[in-house]
Amino acid sequence: MKKVFVTGGCGFIGCHMVERLLADNNKVVVLDDLSTGSVDNLKDHPNLEVIIGSVLDNELVVKASQGCDLVIHMASYVGMKLVYSKPEQSYNVSKIGTENVLKATGNTPILLFSTSAVYGLSATEEVSESNVISLERARTYDGPVRSYSAGKWELEQLGHKAMDEGRKVMIIRPFNVIGDRQSAAYGMVVPNFIKNCKTGNPITIYDDGEQSRSFSCVKKFTTTLSTLIQSEDVWSKPNNIINIGSNHILTINKLARIIKSKMDSSSPIEYLPYDTVFPNKKDVRHRFPDTRLLTKLMGDVDWPTIEEIIDELLVEATITV
């Protein structure tokens, strides 16, 4: 049995990851400040300890992480609405929080959650780990004020440094993970569309809706991660920055139509220019992962389609609104 220290474990991906780790017979210690997560996302378990507090509290991070064999660091300010309203906090949680977690946990193997947002706005459609990511490129996602993407870029640099000093580090870049217990409160598209279909409010699409994305099922995402963690190859260069995301690509217009039709909803579809909602920012036009490295490391991942994910979500009906 391993002891795994998980930051941000009360959040959406966090709670699924914690469930996976417990099912794999690990002991788990979660540190979460509940800024967007909730203890209700996690069921009591004899091998689970939840500590409420921030990764910005150095002393607490040292105490909470004592004796761990693996660190999974995903505490972050996520979601456009939150990031846009608190850019500096978003940057700091990633930069200072990651510094604290790396320092507190010595030479323990660490999995760092970055984001596909580091590819910025200017990327080619399919983005690859071999792309060189400068801070300037990452910051095109943030707009004029450094925030989420710049913070994650800093997280990656801290990860590289630790790796150069001999530590086992894996950096992953998730692409639009969705599923049950994802909150609609911070601007995530799928829970918002579902919420609006439920309430009969308009489904609001930014820009013309022809921007494209790939959406990845959280359960497949966490089992993928669990396989990667157990693979020795992944913990060494050049394999340790990994895009994780589905190969099913669709436009936001199509996503809205699928959800509306599956929910048999009468909600009208409305369009708003992105910068009326987030002034001085632009939306990423097309974003999906080159997953050749992931395939090389673990074979093809059989990602559920958006229809399959939505069907399961509507049965589980646990989108938090």
Ligand SMILES: NC(=O)c1ccc[n+]([C@@H]2O[C@H](COP(=O)([O-])OP(=O)(O)OC[C@H]3O[C@@H](n4cnc5c(N)ncnc54)[C@H](O)[C@@H]3O)[C@@H](O)[C@H]2O)c1
């Ligand atoms: N959901 C996605 O599609 C997606 C895409 C790319 C990257 N990611 C990354 O995955 C990770 C998890 O994201 P999520 O979608 O589950 O978001 P989430 O908001 O549900 O989870 C983040 C968790 O971090 C906690 N947290 C925030 N600040 C903290 C702090 N200072 N100290 C301790 N805990 C803190 C929150 O309370 C929350 O529980 C994040 O690192 C995010 O950047 C997610």
